[in-house]
Amino acid sequence: MRPNHASANNEFNKPLIPLSELKEGDLFIIREFRGCNRFAYRLISMGLYAGVPLIVMKKSFSGRMIIKSGVNSIGLGCGEISKIWVEKI
Amino acid sequence: MNNDIKIALLGNPNSGKTSVFNFLTGTNQIVANYPGVTVEKKEGFFNYNGYNINVIDLPGIYSFTAYSLDERVVQQYILNEKPDFLINVIDAGNLERNLYLTVQLIELGIPFIIDLNMYDMLEERKTRVDLEKFKEIFKTEIITTIGNKGTGIDDLKKAIIEFSLRKQNPGKINIRYNERILSSKRKIEDFLAENLDSGISVSTDWLSLKLLERDPYQMDYIASISKDSKKFADYMENLHNEFFSLYHERPEIAVANARYAFIAGAYHSFASSSGELEMTISDKIDHVVTHSALGVVILFIVLFTAYKLVFDLGEYPSELIQKAFNLIGDMIPRIISNDFLQSLIKDGVIAGMGGVLGFVPIIFLMFVFIAILEDSGYMARIAFLFDSLLRKFGLHGSSIISIIISGGITGGCAVPGVLATRIMRSDKERLATIAILPFFSCGAKLPVYAVIISAFFENQRALILIILTVLSWIIALSASLLIRKTILKGPSETFVIELPSYHIPTFRSVMQRTWLRTWMYIKKAGTIILLINIILWFLMRYPDLGKDRKEYYNSMRNNVSHVDEIKKLDNLEAQERLENSIAGRIGKFMVHAGRYIGSDFRMNIALIGGLAAKELILSTLSTAYSLGETDDESSIAEVFKDPMNGWNRLKAFSVLIFIMLYAPCFATLIIILKETGLRWMLFTFAYTTTIAYIISLMVYQGGLLLKSIF
Incomplete structure (x- = not known):
């Protein structure tokens, strides 16, 4: 995890955006988790670790999202998706 | 020769572990709670070739690090109860993710067999697995099963006996942690060697890794046996801060990433898959059933139909049971002449028993309905659909199930409603849900409403019922908000939920689960x-x-x-x-x-x-x-x-x-x-x-x- 002010991936210099800004069908890679460590650890143990390619399957009006990695579909609440910073691919 | 074998089934949620457990043990099951918590403990028994096998179905977990209550219960059970070995049930359709837990079992050093369950899913996922290579890398026995059909269960039983006879120790697998992790681990090991009051029952290699991950259970354990618990806490805090400031990464995340790096390497050497990020049938269904408006309509149709069926079908046998008890009650005066005893047995004991058993048909059908929702995968979608609304009132998406069952749309029963909260993970949200369920209009209140409404509001029956239903929701949600802002203060549980692929539930699994709960x-x-x-x-x-x-x-x-x-x-x-x-x-x-x-x-x-x-x-x-x-x-x-x-x-x-x-x-x-x-x-x-x-x-x-x- 990096400090909150980081908005670009130093390694690749590509802009990082919160997952909440993506729309249905967007492909992305998780780069950072912001917020509580346990939240980050839980996502990782569910297979959502940094570097794994994912797709936004569903985004609802209220901001909830279903993302998918391989065969793994995960539903995230609107509070959670703003804590995941991603790189669009 | 000791013919008793004690094993435990361990795996991710939705890995089909319970289906395997049901096929292994049949009806020889006992359900209780783990001491002091509301996590269900399922224990079963079976005999095979003269061996008595005792099986525990542990709660489904994603990781062995004890952050959640389920993870803590599992870790406590494995470390304290010491089963002879584990059966690690893995969902073949989601192999790579499931191996994260397997790797942690290897780190712990406990012997285990891998049950590659839902093996038929490999074909659907267009994945090929070289089982020999898989065995070679993970250095253990691998059995393939299709849990919900019972395929491969006999092979698993044989493997359990053979594994027990061999007393096979787990193979050593070298997960290559980087120098950052290894040097921090060494520091922890040195600290433990100097500062512990008594010896530890697990390997320091595993323990130091868990402490580096800030495993709460192990942190508490070491604090309790340290010469100076404050010194230990300070030391760990400094170590974690130092790791973060040097490498801009939390140690637990670094450890998890290293495990995934090992898994990715291993997986690609024994499995090949195509069709990643493909739109499956489940995804297509999800597009409709998780839609903000359409999804709610579908949910209400499903719940209303199920709920109608439960009460329409359950009402008749319930009445029959009540009538049977009334008949028995009416016979009492002919058998007992003493006034006190007569009234006690008729109005106290028999009426009381009728009251309990009269509920059984409705509760049984309600549990059938809940089991179908759970087994089909729809339950997770319901929680997803309602989470954002209910979270505003300090509840959880899953609370909606209990609310509907308890009479959220009039008629229901709070008894199965309270029992249905068991699926909720957060204690605070669960308690808040339980506290508001009595506000809804259960089926028993309806005849009372009917009498009062027909006496005074004959021409406004529907309007009064709607007012009562809306009022019950307003009061219940306001009460929940108040409870969560005062006595159950605290942040809401993060909402992260796996949406498993849809399955057609099997009769056997639904009935077995329903019967145990009833x-x-x-x-x-x-x-x-x-x-x-x-x-x-x-x-x-x-x-x-x-x-x-x-x-x-x-x-x-x-x-x-x-x-x-x-x-x-x-x-x-x-x-x-x-x-x-x-x-x-x-x-x-x-x-x-x-x-x-x-x-x-x-x-x-x-x-x-x-x-x-x-x-x-x-x-x-x-x-x-x-x-x-x-x-x-x-x-x-x-x-x-x-x-x-x-x-x-x-x-x-x-x-x-x-x-x-x-x-x-x-x-x-x-x-x-x-x-x-x-x-x-x-x-x-x-x-x-x-x-x-x-x-x-x-x-x-x-x-x-x-x-x-x-």
């Missing part, structure tokens, strides 16, 4: 509810009428000859007996409090009777109004309409609200006691009654005020 209800509720019913019977029966009053009624009966007149005298005697009883005296004592909400002493007594079961409000009212032992709705409605009895529309509406909101019946209270403890049960009893009184007071006094103005 049996638990009978065992739990049966004993205590029976006792409470006997106490309530006593309160409504004693002290008995004095000798002079009994003689008075007997002499009056001797003076009349018409059957109707005798019945009238019987009813008058019953009314006087009820008024003279402890419950009657309480009702009279509460008359002052009741007056402010429009209730009279007869209604007060009926409300006390309603604590045993809400439908008893009607029969108690009929006794209080000397109608005899009847719950005939039309005759009670006539009593309400009679101006001599002092009822009017305002009083009726205020009392309706009180009945809807006040303390739940004893069956619900006992289930709350069993699920949460005495304090939460007493709190639920007290606060629901207080809220009921305050709202009814506002309605009645507000109505009187408006009446005086206009």
Whole structure:
């Protein structure tokens, strides 16, 4: 995890955006988790670790999202998706 | 030769672990809770080739690091109970993610067999697995099964015996952690060597890794055996901060990433897959069922249909059971002549048993419905759909299931509603959900509504029912918000939920799960509810009428000859007996409090009777109004309409609200006691009654005020 002010991936210099800004069908890679460590650890143990390619399957009006990695579909609440910073691919 | 083998099944949620467990053990299962927590402990037994095998179905977890209650329970069980070995059930369709837990078992050094379950999913996922290579890398036995069909279970049983005979130790696998992690681990090991009071029962290699991950269970354990627990806590805090400032990464995340790097390497050497990020049938269904508007409509159709079926199908056998108990009750006077014993057995014991067992058909069908929702994968979608709304009130998406079951759209039962909260992970959200369930209109309240509504609001039946339903939601959600902002303060559980692929549930799995849950209800509720019913019977029966009053009624009966007149005298005697009883005296004592909400002493007594079961409000009212032992709705409605009895529309509406909101019946209270403890049960009893009184007071006094103005 990096400090909150980081908005670009130093390694690749590509802009990082919160997952909440993506729309249905967007492909992305998780780069950072912001917020509580346990939240980050839980996502990782569910297979959502940094570097794994994912797709936004569903985004609802209220901001909830279903993302998918391989065969793994995960539903995230609107509070959670703003804590995941991603790189669009 | 020892023929006893103790094993535990461990795997991710939705890995099909419970199906495997059910096929292994059949009906030889015991369900209880792990000590001190509400996590379900399932234990089963089976015999195979002369061996007695004891199997524990551990809760599904994603990681062995004890952050959640389930993870803590699993870690505690494996470290303290020490099963001979584990069966790691892996979902073949989601192999890579499932191996994260497997890798942690290897790190722990406990022997295990891999059960590659739902093996048929590999084809669907277009994945090929080289099993020999897989075995070679993970250095253990691998069995393939299709848990929901029972395929491969015999092979698994054989493998369990063979593995036990071989006493195979786990193979050593070298997960290459980077130097950052290894140097931190070494520092922890050095610290432990110097600062522990006693020896540790696990390897320092594993322990240091868990401490680096800040595993709460291991942190607490080491603090408890440290020479100086504060020194230990400070040391760990500094170490973690140092790691973060040097590498801009939390150590637990670094460890997890290293494990995934190992898994990715291993996976690609024994498996090849294509079709990643493909749109599956489940994804297509999800597009519709998780839609903000359409999804809610579909959910209500599903719930309404299921709920209609449950009550329509359950009503008949429930009535049959009740009738059977009534018949048995009617036979008692012919067998027992002693008045006290006769009344105790008929009105206390048999009526109480009828009350418990009469619920069983409805509860059984409700559990069938819940099991289908769970097994099909739809339950997770329901939670997803409602989470953002319910979270605003401090609840969880899964709370909606319990709310609907308890009568969220009128008619239901809070007993299975409370039991259905077991699927919730967060204790605070679970307790808040349980606390609001009594506000909804269960099926037992409906006949009472029907009588009062038909007496006073005959032309506005639907409107009054809608007002009551909307009011119950408003009060329940407001109460939840208040509870979560005060006594259950704290952040909401993060909402991250796996949406498993849809499955058609198997009959066997649904029935097995339903039967276990129903049996638990009978065992739990049966004993205590029976006792409470006997106490309530006593309160409504004693002290008995004095000798002079009994003689008075007997002499009056001797003076009349018409059957109707005798019945009238019987009813008058019953009314006087009820008024003279402890419950009657309480009702009279509460008359002052009741007056402010429009209730009279007869209604007060009926409300006390309603604590045993809400439908008893009607029969108690009929006794209080000397109608005899009847719950005939039309005759009670006539009593309400009679101006001599002092009822009017305002009083009726205020009392309706009180009945809807006040303390739940004893069956619900006992289930709350069993699920949460005495304090939460007493709190639920007290606060629901207080809220009921305050709202009814506002309605009645507000109505009187408006009446005086206009």
